[in-house]
Amino acid sequence: MARWGAFICDGAGVDESSLAGAEVVVTTTLPPQAGDLACKLIGTWTRYNLDGGILIGAVPELVEELLKESLRQAGLDPFRLVVVDLRGRDKEGKDREIKAALTRARHLEPTHWAKAKVEQRALIIGGGAAGLQAALSLRQLGLPVLIVEKEESLGGRLGKLDGLYPYDVDPQGWIKSTIATLQEDPEVEILTASKPLALAGQVGDFILEVQTPTGAVTRRGGAVVLALGSKVRWPQESGLEPGPRVVGLSRLDELTRFRLRHKKVAFLLDLDELGSRVGTLSALRGALRIKDNWGSEVHVLCRHLKVDGKPLESMYRKARDMGVLFFKYEEFPQVTESGEEVTLQFKDPDLEYMVVEEAYDLLIVEEEILPAGEELMEAWSVSQPANVRLYPVATNRKGIYMVGCCRDEMDFPGAIQDGTVAAGEIYALLGEGDLLYEEDRVKVRSEKCVFCLTCVRICPHGAAEIDLVQEAAFINPAACQACGMCAADCPAQAIVYKGFDNEGIMAQLEMGGR
Amino acid sequence: MRIVVFCCENSAYQAARQSRLPAEVDLIRLPCGGRVEVLHLLRAFEGGADGVLVLTCQEDNCQSLHGSARARHRVEYAKEILKEIGIDPERLQWHPVTSNMGPRFQKIVADMVEGLKLASA
Numbered sequence: 001m002a003r004w005g006a007f008i009c010d011g012a013g014v015d016e017s018s019l020a021g022a023e024v025v026v027t028t029t030l031p032p033q034a035g036d037l038a039c040k041l042i043g044t045w046t047r048y049n050l051d052g053g054i055l056i057g058a059v060p061e062l063v064e065e066l067l068k069e070s071l072r073q074a075g076l077d078p079f080r081l082v083v084v085d086l087r088g089r090d091k092e093g094k095d096r097e098i099k100a101a102l103t104r105a106r107h108l109e110p111t112h113w114a115k116a117k118v119e120q121r122a123l124i125i126g127g128g129a130a131g132l133q134a135a136l137s138l139r140q141l142g143l144p145v146l147i148v149e150k151e152e153s154l155g156g157r158l159g160k161l162d163g164l165y166p167y168d169v170d171p172q173g174w175i176k177s178t179i180a181t182l183q184e185d186p187e188v189e190i191l192t193a194s195k196p197l198a199l200a201g202q203v204g205d206f207i208l209e210v211q212t213p214t215g216a217v218t219r220r221g222g223a224v225v226l227a228l229g230s231k232v233r234w235p236q237e238s239g240l241e242p243g244p245r246v247v248g249l250s251r252l253d254e255l256t257r258f259r260l261r262h263k264k265v266a267f268l269l270d271l272d273e274l275g276s277r278v279g280t281l282s283a284l285r286g287a288l289r290i291k292d293n294w295g296s297e298v299h300v301l302c303r304h305l306k307v308d309g310k311p312l313e314s315m316y317r318k319a320r321d322m323g324v325l326f327f328k329y330e331e332f333p334q335v336t337e338s339g340e341e342v343t344l345q346f347k348d349p350d351l352e353y354m355v356v357e358e359a360y361d362l363l364i365v366e367e368e369i370l371p372a373g374e375e376l377m378e379a380w381s382v383s384q385p386a387n388v389r390l391y392p393v394a395t396n397r398k399g400i401y402m403v404g405c406c407r408d409e410m411d412f413p414g415a416i417q418d419g420t421v422a423a424g425e426i427y428a429l430l431g432e433g434d435l436l437y438e439e440d441r442v443k444v445r446s447e448k449c450v451f452c453l454t455c456v457r458i459c460p461h462g463a464a465e466i467d468l469v470q471e472a473a474f475i476n477p478a479a480c481q482a483c484g485m486c487a488a489d490c491p492a493q494a495i496v497y498k499g500f501d502n503e504g505i506m507a508q509l510e511m512g513g514r
Numbered sequence: 515m516r517i518v519v520f521c522c523e524n525s526a527y528q529a530a531r532q533s534r535l536p537a538e539v540d541l542i543r544l545p546c547g548g549r550v551e552v553l554h555l556l557r558a559f560e561g562g563a564d565g566v567l568v569l570t571c572q573e574d575n576c577q578s579l580h581g582s583a584r585a586r587h588r589v590e591y592a593k594e595i596l597k598e599i600g601i602d603p604e605r606l607q608w609h610p611v612t613s614n615m616g617p618r619f620q621k622i623v624a625d626m627v628e629g630l631k632l633a634s635a
Contacts, residue, residue, distance in 0.1 A: 390577075460578040482545055483581055502553070506554075
């Protein structure tokens with residue numbers, strides 16, 4: 001028979017008779033402080049050689065997490081601690097909660113832990129700012145990396161810019177020094193002009209196939225970083241056509257390298273209603289560059305200028321000091337191109353809707369910035385919806401992270417931060433050298449599986465796999481995040497979720513019945 | 515009276531911890547809203563529940579991406595069955611509740627109690 005201990009927090013006001021059940025071999029009152037609580041809990045647990053514990057009292061989530069972590073570290077099974085939080089319950093409610101907990105405890109089986117060696121190496125797809133920073137941070141933490149870059153050279157979009165914020169960081173310098181550091185490092189492998197073909201395996205041991213100019217190669221790694229960057233789309237809906245007088249914001253650096261000296265330049269921002277902060281940033285940077293390089297007259301037309309970031313406000317002020325004029329529009333301006341000039345006609349709400357008509361010899365248009373690499377993400381069932389639980393760099397799949405512009409529009413500091421954060425997460429995952437996971441929390445009973453692959457189709461974490469030898473589905477325990485969706489949907493009831501199996505849930509439902 | 519509340523451990527269960535609950539509530543803790551089955555919902559009624567609530571995350575913030583949406587779909591499906599067997603489908607409800615919504619949790623339960631009282635009067 002299972003041996004359970006009941007741990008009652010001081011002042012919980014629980015009648016011990018409500019615990020009457022053969023399984024409870026010891027009842028202990030616990031002190032109110034969480035730290036002492038952990039000591040006493042673990043002490044009693046080991047002394048009485050318990051199979052599990054029921055903790056009763058005012059137990060906030062943080063305390064529960066802390067105690068479970070302490071149990072884990074003490075080599076005990078955290079899943080065998082059933083917590084009954086009695087806050088907010090009256091006498092009868094308390095009794096019901098305790099009865100339910102006892103029912104739950106009766107259906108808990110011991111957890112089996114497994115340890116797997118991990119490939120202590122990260123596979124980074126994309127050698128832009130975010131990817132490079134991830135590599136750099138991972139190397140500082142001591143993990144080897146592979147960088148796969150589709151272009152001939154590293155640096156991504158940042159590498160194509162001449163200067164970042166006019167008076168701040170020098171991206172070329174940053175990229176040069178970063179690449180030099182990485183190239184000198186024997187633990188860094190860089191594959192340029194290469195394309196990822198396929199990704200197999202799961203967290204701890206991914207197998208990546210890469211097409212290099214000299215043929216396909218295979219590399220293994222414990223984690224994957226997707227730093228796929230972004231792509232630029234011309235705003236066709238606006239009716240504007242790119243030409244010698246109308247260019248996209250992304251081409252600004254190509255232009256300002258030459259001493260063309262356009263006399264009068266306009267930036268047209270916020271072509272879609274919302275616009276983007278990165279667009280404002282690029283335009284401010286561009287306006288300052290043009291002022292510096294050409295000394296032209298510069299106008300910026302926008303719906304709303306987004307200056308709520310660290311360099312933005314000061315750049316905006318600087319631009320105004322240098323004589324850049326800012327206009328607002330609500331209705332999209334009328335654009336007419338004639339010979340050497342582009343004329344814009346619009347009404348500025350801040351000028352009491354006065355009609356402004358200005359002719360420019362260069363119009364620079366904000367393009368739409370879209371995340372790149374959708375095909376890859378679909379093929380590898382990776383997604384990262386705007387979800388606080390995944391924020392900022394995690395994805396639905398364990399061990400796969402997304403950084404930089406492929407997850408959100410961001411500027412250089414944002415990309416750097418992403419790379420660093422992902423490196424930290426990966427170190428926490430792979431740093432120890434092995435991965436501890438529950439072997440059989442969610443399990444397919446292969447004799448019951450009819451191979452319908454419902455679980456493979458619905459698993460949100462890409463953990464359900466096909467076992468062709470057994471002709472059954474297989475839930476990869478390392479990748480499983482134990483949501484139980486497969487167990488709920490399995491038409492053959494072949495999937496068992498330990499701790500949340502049907503028997504346990506039904507028993508709790510029937511307990512309060514009459 | 516008995517109300518069974520299926521709670522997602524990540525959201526509604528945390529909200530339950532911050533709310534004052536009437537005695538007739540039984541909380542069933544689930545790892546994710548996606549774990550709930552139509553069978554569980556019906557079995558709850560069979561076991562004598564007067565009302566059943568399924569409280570899960572906001573649909574955009576489900577850790578398992580579509581667990582919460584699946585819970586909602588299952589509730590809708592179970593409601594159809596309840597209608598067929600002559601049980602008021604309003605006795606089964608799904609609501610999104612985040613982990614810091616203690617008062618909302620309390621309100622949903624109180625509304626359910628109120629509704630059931632009216633129905634039995």
